[in-house]
Each structure stands twice: as structure tokens, then as C-alpha cells.
């Protein structure tokens with residue numbers, strides 16, 4: 001189990017570490033203006049030096065990310081279920097979803113702050129919800145509707161109701177589509193939360209931490225906060241993958257090919 | 260109450276037009292009259308697009324006639340579908356990839372509200388019938404095309420429907436698997452005494468399997484010939500018997516005549 005994980009993660013680790021090494025060496029040897037891009041070693045040092053502050057900020061941003069993600073996923077799934085089940089819902093809610101998605105959502109941040117209060121979490125949560133719901137909605141709808149004719153006709157030959165077809169065929173069929181969208185959504189949620197925090201919300205969160213440090217030309221500390229955001233995105237991505245494997249036992253484990 | 264069901268399927272004046280009145284109108288079937296006795300094995304054969312699948316789907320109430328009537332077991336096709344009188348199998352197995360072989364076979368039983376134990380017992384019995392008992396817990400992706408079709412047939416039979424409707428179920432299989440499957444279907448037919456309506460575009464397949472071959476002609480789909488096949492018990496040598504080839508020739512002639520006429 002462990003060895004399989006190591007083997008599957010090894011190429012990525014090697015490439016990643018190689019990239020960091022290249023970055024480090026390039027900066028140490030060429031020594032450009034230090035503040036443009038700090039070497040990774042300094043970012044990591046700053047990460048641990050400011051760990052308490054970063055940890056608090058990560059928890060606060062994480063709250064926005066996770067609540068927004070859950071809200072957006074629920075909204076996207078419910079929306080997809082309605083659209084795939086009811087014609088009227090499809091005709092009204094699909095254009096509405098597309099219109100919502102066409103809004104440059106981040107541009108809403110100042111407006112939401114005016115609506116919900118500058119320090120309220122609701123404004124940033126709303127940004128994340130709107131950002132997340134669309135990919136979940138689009139992918140899940142595809143999974144719910146792209147069911148083979150043979151499968152549907154079989155169900156009808158068993159005199160299955162639309163509800164039974166939805167529960168026993170459409171929903172399981174949509175699972176891989178849903179999890180693909182969940183992986184996209186988890187990264188989007190982190191991006192959305194941090195950018196929304198540039199405009200308002202709690203001040204002890206990752207967004208303000210990046211803005212403040214960058215404003216004080218403490219770029220290394222700003223990068224350390226960015227690192228925390230990246231780690232959060234990776235953790236959410238891995239959790240989505242674990243959740244995916246656990247809920248779809250019929251899917252083969254990804255094969256390790258090559259030597 | 261004892262009922263004497265004279266006809267498993269009784270079709271009269273049946274027509275089916277798709278996209279009526281539009282530029283892409285298709286007269287898929289016209290003036291079909293057909294009666295199928297209970298327990299018969301009937302094949303529908305004809306060139307691609309002559310309406311075989313449409314006719315089968317009309318019998319199964321998956322689509323509705325433009326004109327005419329379909330009666331199944333002395334009731335409307337729709338009622339028969341609601342009464343679960345049909346088991347269906349298609350060219351693609353239609354197995355659900357998220358369900359194991361057993362769970363696939365249990366699906367219709369689950370819809371009918373059977374208990375877990377009853378479902379399990381029946382699924383095991385069906386797997387035994389199609390000789391796949393050792394694959395009970397496998398997922399469809401782990402099986403060959405022929406095995407999947409056998410599971411699909413087991414599923415279609417699991418709730419003991421009186422009528423089995425099959426649409427080119429072996430169309431995607433290689434010749435050897437196909438012959439093997441034909442023997443198995445005949446075996447199942449003998450054991451279960453179902454009425455079977457079998458769509459195929461293979462003449463030898465139609466002749467080998469059926470007691471009756473319905474030859475259809477295209478544009479619009481009509482019944483061109485109704486050929487009885489009397490080859491007795493099918494055995495390995497049947498495929499090499501002169502009578503077998505005579506029947507094949509007869510069906511081929513009927514098809515050729517229609518091809519030229521159309």
C-alpha cells in the first residue's frame with residue numbers, strides 16, 4: 001500500500017523537487033534583485049517562522065473555502081437534478097446558470113461586501129458558492145443525462161418509474177462526472193476565497209496576509225501565505241480523489257504502467 | 260381462473276411513421292399483421308433499416324403505433340409492459356457498470372420489491388442457467404462480450420417474463436462465440452418454454468434458432484414472407500444438414516426478391 005503510493009507519487013515528487021532545486025540554484029547563482037522572487041528555501045523558512053500567523057489565517061480561509069465549497073456543490077447538484085428531471089426546470093434554470101456563470105464573479109466582491117457587510121463571511125462564502133456551483137452543475141447534468149438509450153429502455157421494460165430510473169441509473173452514471181467537477185471546484189474554491197478576501201472579510205485570513213505582506217515588500221512572507229493556500233488546494237484535491245475511490249468501488253484502481 | 264391464451268402476440272394493421280409531416284418523415288412500418296403463438300421461437304430478419312427494431316419496440320411498448328394495434332397476452336402492449344411480461348436483450352448488453360453481475364441480475368427483482376434473500380437465490384439460479392456462477396461478484400468490465408450477453412439474458416429472464424424480446428443480441432460477437440450462444444439460447448428456450456421474438460440480420464442464425472422466420476422488406480417496412488422452419492431438435496450436425504441449407508436458400512430468396520423489388 002505504502003510502497004504503491006510511493007511508486008505512484010515518485011515521478012511527481014522528483015519533478016517537483018527538481019523544479020524547486022532549479023529555482024533555488026538559479027536565484028542563488030544569478031542573484032537577481034532578491035525581492036522579485038525569493039528562493040524556495042527562504043519561503044519555507046518564512047512559512048515556519050510565521051507558522052502561527054499562517055495557521056490561523058489558513059484556518060479562517062479554510063472555513064470560507066470548505067463552507068463555500070459544500071454550499072456550491074449542494075447548489076450545483078440540486079440544480080443539476082432539477083434540470084435533468086424537469087423540462088420546465090431545464091428551460092428556465094439552465095440559461096440562468098449560464099448567465100450567472102457569465103458574470104465576472106470576482107467583480108461582485110465589493111458589491112457583496114456592501115450587501116452583507118465588509119467583515120461578514122457571507123460575502124466571501126457567496127463568491128465561493130457561485131464560483132463552485134457552475135462546474136459542478138454542468139458536469140453533473142451531463143452525467144445525469146448522458147445515459148445510453150439501451151439502459152433507459154431496459155428500465156422502462158421493467159416498468160421502472162422516472163424516479164427509479166433517476167435513482168438507479170442516472171445518479172450512479174453521474175458519479176464520475178461529479179467527482180471530476182469536485183476536483184475542479186476544490187481548486188476554484190481556494191482561488192475564489194483568497195481573491196474575495198482581498199476585498200473584505202476577516203483580516204486574519206490568507207488573502208489579507210498576502211496583501212499586507214506584499215504591501216510592506218515582505219514578499220517572502222507573502223509567498224509563504226501563497227504556499228499555505230496551495231497546500232490547502234492540494235489537500236482538498238486529494239480528499240476529493242479519496243472520496244471518489246471510496247464511493248465508486250466498481251472503477252478499476254489506476255494501473256501503474258511502465259517499470 | 261384458467262385462461263387460454265391463444266396468442267402471445269397479436270398485431271393487426273400496424274403502421275409506424277416517424278416525424279410525421281416533417282421533411283424527415285420515415286414510414287418505418289406499414290400494414291403489419293402478425294400473430295405469434297405462445298412458446299414459439301420467431302425470428303425477424305431483413306436488411307438494415309427495414310424496421311425490425313421498431314417492430315420489436317412496438318411489441319415491447321417502448322414506442323407506440325401510428326395506426327393499428329398490438330396485443331400481448333390478450334392485453335395492450337402497455338399493460339403487458341406494466342405487468343412485466345417482457346424480458347429484453349439488446350445488441351449492447353446494457354449492463355450497469357456500477358453493479359456486479361449478481362446486482363445486475365437482481366435489478367428487475369429489486370424494482371419488483373423482492374426481498375434480498377429471494378433476489379440472491381434467483382440471481383444464483385439464473386447464473387447457473389447461463390453457466391456463469393463463478394462470476395457472480397465480478398463487474399461487467401471484467402467480462403468478455405459473450406459473457407456480458409449471457410448476463411444480460413439471465414437478467415432478462417430473472418423475473419420469468421412470458422415473452423423474451425431480443426434485438427440482435429449476438430450482433431457484436433465473433434462467429435464462434437455466436438454459435439455457442441445460439442445453442443445456449445435454444446437450451447434456455449427449451450427449459451423455460453418462453454415465447455421468443457429474435458431480431459437478426461444473419462440468415463443462418465435465424466434459420467438455426469427459429470420455428471418461424473419473418474422476412475421483412477424496407478421502405479416502408481412490410482412483412483415479405485413468413486417461412487416456417489421445421490428442422491426438429493437442433494444439434495451440432497443441424498448446421499451441416501441439407502434441410503438447413505434448403506431453409507437458408509428459401510430465406511435468402513425471399514430477401515433477394517424483396518431487395519430487387521424495392
Ligand SMILES: Nc1ncnc2c1ncn2[C@@H]1O[C@H](COP(=O)(O)OP(=O)(O)O)[C@@H](O)[C@H]1O
Pocket residue numbers: 277278285286287305306307308309310311312313314
Ligand atoms: N426514433 C426514431 N426517429 C426517427 N426515425 C427512426 C427512429 N427509429 C427508427 N427510425 C427509422 O425507422 C427505420 C427503421 O429503423 P429500425 O427499426 O431501427 O430498422 P432495423 O432495426 O431493421 O435496422 C429507419 O429508417 C430508421 O432511420
Ligand SMILES: [Mg+2]
Pocket residue numbers: 311312313426
Ligand atoms: Mg435494428
